[in-house]
Amino acid sequence: MNIILTTIGVTGRLLRSKALRMALTLGLLLAESEKRNKKSQPIRILIADDHPIFRDGLRRLLETEPQFVVIGEASDGDEAVKAAKELKTDILLLDLNMPRVHGLEALKDLTTSGTPVRIILLTAEIQKPQIVEALLLGASGLIMKDTPTQLLFKAIRTVMSGEYWIGRESVSDIIQTLRDLAYFIRTERRKDNFGLTPRELEIVRALSAGDTNKDIAKRFSISEQTVKHHLTNIFNKTGVSQRLELALFALSHNLMDVENTNTKERPLSWQSAGKRRNELDLAELESSGLLSKLLPKTH
Amino acid sequence: MAKTCIVIADDHALFRSGLRKLLESQPHLSVVGETPSGDEVATLVKSLKPDILLLDVCLPRLSGLGVLQQLGSSSTRVILLTANIENSDAIQALQWGIHGIVLKNATTESVFRSIDAVMDGQYWIFSRGVEGLDNAVSRLSAPESTGKTQSGRFRLTQREMVVLHAVVSGRANKEIARQCCISEQTVKHHVTNIFNKTGASSRLELTLFAIEHGLVETPPLQ
Incomplete structure (x- = not known):
């Protein structure tokens, strides 16, 4: 218990946030008690992939481990969501490229509905912005299909113990990982803000701060119709199709990081103090309510 | 044996x-x-x-x-x-x-x-x-092996349907190339053919066309 509190103390000072500290404490305590409860019980796994041969093979591999039990299979995102909600699932192994409902959509559905399942993306390929999006949406792990079987087993155990797994290793500092990813993405693409005009950027920021079209119209003294028009252009330029998706896009591509944001004052005082410009903005993360998803899940 | x-x-x-x-x-x-x-x-x-x-x-x-x-x-x-x-x-x-x-x-x-x-x-x-x-x-x-009936209306080949699906789900040419294991140039070539066959002139137009004609199962954009 002391160790937990010390850890929280250190993390807390780093993050300088009381709310975060409390959430972390709660998460860690729950993760601890969960670990005790789960020790003897098998890990219940659901497989979601559109290729039956891959599913069948994976099931065989998983069942060589006495600790694992495959409780079901799904062939698209929709089935995966339904199965994960109906069956008591510990781990969902989720493919990204599936017909009808895409893996990320399924992920979003499960985490926003608070379904108690830990999700590991198991995919042939993924782009860095998608990794950020998946982690922000609450994925606990990511593993590629060209990984050896033993590493998959290790990833499952790691995620069950409350840690994250990305690629070939466990990740204890998910915030740092997100920063690294965000930094990488930013340096990878030269910044032209996806061809967004200054007004469009302002609207992206307002929208990401949770403003409605009406709010935005009032703030910039334009009609709601004009706001909608801007949004259509923004969607076309960024390639996203929904407001939430756009907010995530803005976060992961650092479109929020401008001195003059023209948006409401943020509720937290620590956000500007230690903020370095080249990092994913934790204040933005927290105020968007996404950070809570990064904390250990409560079953 | x-x-x-x-x-x-x-x-x-x-x-x-x-x-x-x-x-x-x-x-x-x-x-x-x-x-x-x-x-x-x-x-x-x-x-x-x-x-x-x-x-x-x-x-x-x-x-x-x-x-x-x-x-x-x-x-x-x-x-x-x-x-x-x-x-x-x-x-x-x-x-x-x-x-x-x-x-x-x-x-x-x-x-x-x-x-x-x-x-x-x-x-x-x-x-x-x-x-x-x-x-x-x-x-x-044989015609029945070249995909669904809807695609037949516009004489899209199986590969063109795969590319169409990818375009509709917002993928870039580069991603499609990797997914289908073909070069980016070949993807562009497919997209051009799809444009010609459907009469669409942009990816967005193509997406709307595909949804309207039931070529994809994606729900309409919001």
């Missing part, structure tokens, strides 16, 4: 390991080797002389079709086991001497059956055995 010896060439370790388990659950099948890389297949086949090579088309360093050219004439019978393949490529592969094509969205049972059929001297195209090369080729040229 002697066991059927099999080599698996696929770049995904988890797929290979799983498939090995599945095949070895059959008493008459034995996996003697596997490789993730296209440029190792020919050497492996020459040294192990398996009865069957299960070959993915999308392989790093040397594609499955490249492997076929390297293999030349060999006693090993090749079954392509692939996520997707264009009919013209499939016909070409048959002419280069493969004996079967199984898509990865098929059942495990059909993999077993394809191996048995091919060992029996038949050809195996997607879901059934076929006698003789000519019949196999004509099965691939």
